[in-house]
Amino acid sequence: MTVQPPLIKTAAPHAMSAAPVDPTKITVRDVNVFYGEKQALDGVSIDIPGKAVTAFIGPSGCGKSTFLRCINRMNDTIPGARVEGRIEIDGENVNDKSVDPVILRSKVGMVFQKPNPFPKTIFENVAYGPRIHGLSSSKAELEGIVEASLKKAGLWGEVSDRLHQPGTGLSGGQQQRLVIARAIAVQPEVILMDEPCSALDPIATARIEELIDDLRQQYCIVIVTHSMAQAARVSQRTAFFHMGKLIEHGSTEEIFQNPREPRTQDYITGRTG
Amino acid sequence: MNGHIVKSFEEELNQLAAEVVRMGGLAEAQVNDALTAFARRDVALAQAVAGKDEKLDAAEADIERAAIRLIALRQPMANDLRRAMSAMKIAMNLERCGDLAKNIAKRTLILAESEPAGPVTRSIERMGKLVSSRLKEVLDAYTGSEIDRAVAVWTRDTEVDEHYDSLFRELLTYMMGDPRTITAGAHLLFVAKNLERIGDHATNIAEIVHYEITGQEIVSERPKMDSLTQ
Numbered sequence: 001m002t003v004q005p006p007l008i009k010t011a012a013p014h015a016m017s018a019a020p021v022d023p024t025k026i027t028v029r030d031v032n033v034f035y036g037e038k039q040a041l042d043g044v045s046i047d048i049p050g051k052a053v054t055a056f057i058g059p060s061g062c063g064k065s066t067f068l069r070c071i072n073r074m075n076d077t078i079p080g081a082r083v084e085g086r087i088e089i090d091g092e093n094v095n096d097k098s099v100d101p102v103i104l105r106s107k108v109g110m111v112f113q114k115p116n117p118f119p120k121t122i123f124e125n126v127a128y129g130p131r132i133h134g135l136s137s138s139k140a141e142l143e144g145i146v147e148a149s150l151k152k153a154g155l156w157g158e159v160s161d162r163l164h165q166p167g168t169g170l171s172g173g174q175q176q177r178l179v180i181a182r183a184i185a186v187q188p189e190v191i192l193m194d195e196p197c198s199a200l201d202p203i204a205t206a207r208i209e210e211l212i213d214d215l216r217q218q219y220c221i222v223i224v225t226h227s228m229a230q231a232a233r234v235s236q237r238t239a240f241f242h243m244g245k246l247i248e249h250g251s252t253e254e255i256f257q258n259p260r261e262p263r264t265q266d267y268i269t270g271r272t273g
Numbered sequence: 274m275n276g277h278i279v280k281s282f283e284e285e286l287n288q289l290a291a292e293v294v295r296m297g298g299l300a301e302a303q304v305n306d307a308l309t310a311f312a313r314r315d316v317a318l319a320q321a322v323a324g325k326d327e328k329l330d331a332a333e334a335d336i337e338r339a340a341i342r343l344i345a346l347r348q349p350m351a352n353d354l355r356r357a358m359s360a361m362k363i364a365m366n367l368e369r370c371g372d373l374a375k376n377i378a379k380r381t382l383i384l385a386e387s388e389p390a391g392p393v394t395r396s397i398e399r400m401g402k403l404v405s406s407r408l409k410e411v412l413d414a415y416t417g418s419e420i421d422r423a424v425a426v427w428t429r430d431t432e433v434d435e436h437y438d439s440l441f442r443e444l445l446t447y448m449m450g451d452p453r454t455i456t457a458g459a460h461l462l463f464v465a466k467n468l469e470r471i472g473d474h475a476t477n478i479a480e481i482v483h484y485e486i487t488g489q490e491i492v493s494e495r496p497k498m499d500s501l502t503q
Binding site: 228229232256257258259262265266268269270271272 | 277348350352
């Protein structure tokens with residue numbers, strides 16, 4: 001009654017999920033972040049592909065938003081924040097002294113949890129960036145950029161007849177698409193989204209998710225979300241953070257079907273860790 | 274493994290597994306009773322087996338409903354999703370085992386009217402014991418989430434096939450020896466085939482248990498000894 005172990009071979013792990021992933025856009029090595037004495041991120045290393053959606057998941061305070069803010073140096077604006085390690089976009093260190101954070105942030109756009117349109121017209125919200133970065137030489141060209149950006153953000157059809165009304169008069173979902181249009185207008189390469197749908201209803205959320213799926217043809221998108229279902233729906237790669245550490249990252253299929261780490265499994269299945 | 278933060282979710286998953294275990298017990302009893310009825314030519318027991326099959330049909334329907342409800346309302350992920358899916362798939366395999374046990378019972382009713390077939394009947398009984406122990410083993414493996422036990426059932430499926438193969442030859446010899454036994458022989462052949470199929474369902478369940486626990490399929494070919502296909 002003995003079992004013959006050599007007979008058993010299991011399938012190669014995740015043989016079905018070998019979806020091709022775009023080459024690395026953002027290379028992160030050994031990143032630590034401190035807020036004063038407190039260490040918020042501990043030795044994070046990850047390669048983030050271009051033209052794909054990478055989702056960061058993890059419990060509140062796990063460091064995922066902190067990490068997102070490192071990518072476009074938003075942590076520079078927080079007193080006492082200190083970032084160690086290397087973050088490179090296309091091989092260029094974002095923390096290099098020669099990098100102008102303003103230029104960096106036009107290359108790496110950001111969308112926040114609460115839509116934050118400027119208290120200006122819809123047109124001006126989108127036109128502001130291209131104008132200050134000198135991306136257009138004529139009024140017609142600027143109008144073209146505004147129209148193209150609003151179209152890419154899936155908002156043009158809803159606002160084309162009221163471009164000169166205030167952006168703050170739009171619904172929450174429309175405002176969120178407006179700030180995405182504003183980010184797109186300055187020709188970014190990376191778009192960071194920090195819980196972009198947490199203040200939206202399911203229909204507005206679906207519109208944003210559809211938009212994210214469209215945008216990934218052109219941009220490297222990194223999204224922080226508390227909704228596991230959303231991470232599963234919109235991303236191709238998922239990274240799980242816990243207590244300032246990157247616990248596990250891999251293809252979204254792999255993470256949600258068969259994670260390697262027990263801590264990841266506990267989190268995504270709603271168990272106490 | 275840690276428990277779910279939402280306790281009612283944990284309870285629903287455990288409840289679903291408990292339903293599968295209960296259904297497994299029922300299927301096991303049906304197979305054993307069919308075999309006892311067959312061995313003893315017990316008409317009353319055979320009729321009872323045939324009559325109880327609907328309980329298994331109902332159990333399968335209940336498990337399927339509960340699993341679909343859990344998937345819809347709880348949106349399980351990773352191992353939780355595998356638990357819900359495997360409950361459904363195991364229930365399906367158990368329901369088929371029940372159908373095969375019922376078929377053995379019905380043939381027992383017919384066989385009871387002809388002359389006893391002595392040695393061949395005893396060979397079938399031995400095969401029956403083997404198959405029934407496989408089913409019991411794999412259900413125990415499911416109940417205790419014991420991967421090694423499931424793999425052992427999976428690996429040793431060839432023993433059932435070998436039994437079936439030799440029974441097939443034995444029955445041919447038996448029927449050739451006396452053409453008046455052909456009717457009974459044909460029924461006995463079906464009984465043996467049904468047992469072989471129950472063995473296959475036990476193997477299927479072993480694969481499902483393996484997948485539920487590890488998230489990976491068993492893919493390698495087992496050594497097949499089925500000379501009937503050659």
